[in-house]
Amino acid sequence: MKARFGIVVFPGTNCEMDTYHVLTRVLGQDAAYVWHQDRAPDPYDCLILPGGFSYGDYLRTGAIARFAPVMERVAEHAARGGLVLGICNGFQILCEAGLLPGAFQRNRSLRFVCGWTHVRVERADTPFTAACAPGQVLRIPVSHGEGNYYVDPETLARLEARGQVLFRYATPDGEITPESNPNGSVANIAGITNEQGNVLGIMPHPERAAEAVLGSEDGRLVFLSVIRYLSEGRAVRV
C-alpha cells in the first residue's frame, strides 16, 4: 500500500514541488499539497513542512507560520502519534510552534549558506532513519540564513540522554568537527526529534539529494525510512 503524504504550503514555501516530485515520481507514493489556511486537511500518514521562506521570514523565520490555521492540525496529528517531518524552514516552524525544542539564530557567519554538507546518522532505529545504518554519513545540501540551532545546556543534555539527536554535521568520514558545522549549531546538530520520536526537524534538504543526477541519492533514505515504517502498519492516520 502506498503511503499518503500531506505537504504543507505556506506563502513563501519554495520546496514543496521538489518534495512532491521525490515522493511521487521518484518513490512512487501518494502526496498532496495542504494549504496553510486549511484547518481540516484530509487524513495523511505523514505531514511534511517543506523548506522555504514562509511569510518572507519576517520577524524571525517560522515566527508567523506557527500561527497559520493548519498548524493546529499539525499539532493534533503529532499529539496522536502521527509522523511530522519539518525540513529546513519546516524545522524552524516546528521549533517556533513548540513541537520541537530549541530555536534558530542567524548563521554564525551571518551569511546565507548554500552547499553540500555531510551529516552522520546518530540512530538508525527510528521511523526517520530505519533505512540507514547507524553512523552512516549522508551527503545532503543545506540552504539557509538562520540555521544556527540553539538549545540551552540542560535541554541539550536531555536531548542527548534521550537519543533525540538523529543527525549531526560531520566530515565525509563521520567525524564531528567545528569545520564541518556550516552554521554554528550547538553540538553540530542537524536534526532532532521530539521526545516521543514522531516529529523530526532536519536542516539539510533530503528532497534535493534524492536522485543521482543531482549529485546524491542519500536524501532518499530519510523518506524511505518513513515509507518502510508506515508499510509495517505503524502508521497513525489522523
Ligand SMILES: NC(=O)CC[C@H](N)C(=O)O
Ligand atoms: N531553504 C530554506 O528552507 C530556507 C530556510 C530559512 N528561510 C532561512 O533562510 O533560514
